[in-house]
Amino acid sequence: MTAAVESHGSRSRRIGALAWPLLVGQLAVIANGVIDTAMTSRFSSADLAALAVGASIYVSSFVGLSGVLQAVSPIIGQLYGARKYGEIGYEIKQSIWLALFLCVAGFVLLLFPQPLLALAHASPETAEKVTLYLRILALALPATLGFRIYGSLNTALSRPKMVMAIQVGTLLLKIPLNMLFIFGGLGLPAMGGPGCAVATAIAAWMAVAAGLVLLKGDSFYTPFRLFGTGFVAPHWKAQKAFLKLGIPMGLSYLIEVTAYTFMALFIARIGNTAVASHQVTANFGTVLYMLPLSIANATGTLVAQALGAKHLDEARRIGHAGIRLAALASVTVGVLVWLFRGAIIRAYTPDEAVIAAAMPLFLFIAFYQLFDSVQVTTAFVLRAYKVAVVPTVIYAVALWGVGLAGGYLMGLDPLGIAPAALRGAAGFWLGNSASLGLVAIGLLWYLLRVERRAAAGA
Template sequence: MSEHIAAAPDAARDTSRRDGWAAELRAMFELAWPLVIAQLAQNALHTTDVILLGWLGSNYLAAGTLGTTFMMPFLVGGVGVVGAVAPLVAQARGSRDIKAVRRVVRQGCWAAIALAAVLVPIVLQIKPIFALLGQDPGATEMAHQFIQIAAWSLFPALGIIAFRSLLSAFDATRAILVITVLGVLLNAAIGYVLIFGHFSFPRLELRGAAIATLVTNVAMFLMMVAYVLRHRRLKRFNVLLRFWQPDWPRFREIFRIGTPIGLTVLAEVGLFTAAALLMGRLGTDEVAAHAIALQCASMAFMVPLGLGIAATVRVGMAYGRSDPEGIRKAGWTAFVLGTGFMAVSCTVFLSMGPTIVSWFLDPRVPENANALALAATFLMVAGIFQLVDGAQVVAAHALRGLSDTKVPMILAILGYWAVGLPVAWLLGFVVGWRGLGIWIGLAVGLAFVAVVLVSRFAMRERLGLLRPR
């Protein structure tokens, strides 16, 4: 009984916020801004490695990019599955089913452990897989050195998602921000020391970057668990109580909703992985340029992604309390904010491309000239597809708040692999536009998915997506 009494103020506050677009905008902004900055900080973890490895040389950057690109689909696929905790907890909060919160988070941790146990052995096989894909043997060996250590970070990284979902659903997004920023600083410090061998530490180069990644993820996971267990509002859930007790219906529900989410994200990231592998067939300069442009585009993408996560929570809470008007306002508010920001980033990429890419490779080194020129060209294309990229991620997350994941998965796979990748291959290798053609193919795939997902959210009532939970 005490759990329901404690939940009442939250539910009342959420109900009071339903009235008016301005109120929804304030609620969305309060929830989203720490998530946006946290997503930027999360992306900065990888950006730090890109910059540090770029200082070592383009061959180290290319090898690190190949290793990270290979692991990323497995990571984000697992993140998508465990990410089902977020809409389920938000819906439970909206319907004031507080006991379900503990059960969902606990089974989210189970899902994280199970997924990592399956994925890590696969990721460790990077060397034979890259050999079959025809990648450069030297770059493959260097990427192998990185992955043998970094692969183990999947365990804490997926565990973080379960606890982050709880924090997001209960408006504790500032804690996510603080922990992520601390992670960035820790990763930068360890990476700087171990990659270059400063302060009497051995010069480990790629292995140093991998150790920094692993240690940082473990530290962030422990900080997040400690916060949930000690915070006044959150410790009442006792999320680790009887942790080993199974709850198979909740466990299956996470995979039922989360597997399509994981496959959706995997389809998108897999498209970029395929693009990196295609770049690998063109040369080291193309891979390095692709890494730089992709890192810039990814950094901008973190803003609508953070807004999308907030949309999942706000839409999920409205769905849990059977509030169609709240769903409408939450979804479209996040959409306007996300696409508005991407319009700004598009302008920045188009007007400042050469300057931005020079932050990653030293323009004074003659050997970097071709990679810098290619990166500036790729970044112009990335600027053009910023708008559709922001639209598709916000729409996908809004639909997840309604537990609508299967059809968006099919549409995403179709858009990325039946539209985007064939266009990339055609323009890159048949027409002969090389890296530029590959990036145009990426833009076409994103545009297709944006149109169909935004249309689906707009027709949510007609499609029966608002049926009672």
């Protein structure tokens, strides 16, 4: 069956075949955070609060930087679709240089987090734990960015299964490492929340080492000239191409994640119970996000390959099929979350106060699944077209201007006008949900414009 006559069902199956290993791998990555939260909550509520703040800061740093490297996927995907195999190795080597440059920026934020801690009004004990947590994670940053390149390469080549295998293996390794460093053992002291960071750093370096071994040992990668071509210096033309696409992509990720980061920092002002309930809700919301994200990633990959092969109509059809598939799957998940919210929250924590505070927040993560699935899949399709600037503006206006600012006005109620039911974490979650709806509408509108422009220029 050729791309030109491929049926809607066949497109959905292609997306599903690529998405499921991405989903399993991403769930394994997110399970690291779930394990961190669950284990730390059983160590102490103070360490859980510190983890909530520290993880929010780290995720903002990592997602923003790795988002720049996400430019690797559409660039490699289009080269692969165009059968320009010999150019892929050069682009990967340039992306490694970019990762090294990005590490410098990441180190500054992770080693000196005091300005962000001041926003959270963290106690001295919490600030000390968060600072140690972030400084340990700085050691993991080069490895995590390196593995991002490995994952982006394999996704663009429609070979995500080995990425999945490494991610699952890393999760299995992290469970005993967490137990050792959080609770102590084998002569090592109990570190609490910062022990999660030690386990993460060890696992990250083992993951990137495994990826390198697989790349060198598999003959499939030989045509791409990843090895054996000698030293390649950073070239401005290639770096500029990455940055032109990667900076707005990284900013969009950063905007999305910092919306949650600042939610945690502001909610931390209310107290440990409020921020702990937010952490449980946000963590599970992140787990749910992996389903539409995997569909979005698979859809974007197939769209990029179709564009590289100059099959513009098929690229459009694949994009629309992926958006519909993600929306349908996420609505189903949202209903299930609402029905089983009590059991889900109790799986995270035995603290009755945290359970009571988290229960109403699960209404929001059940409700916004449709918006979240549509916006992320549409964003990945736009990136396959190498379009990222306007989507970033849409993210900034909606998530910061409506979501975070609106959440601040409702949650902390500085004007004294918010309804009682929306004060606290609920106000922030309502603002975030509304902003995701606006992003979904804005990105869909812009995708239709991009598709029409691409068809007219063909």
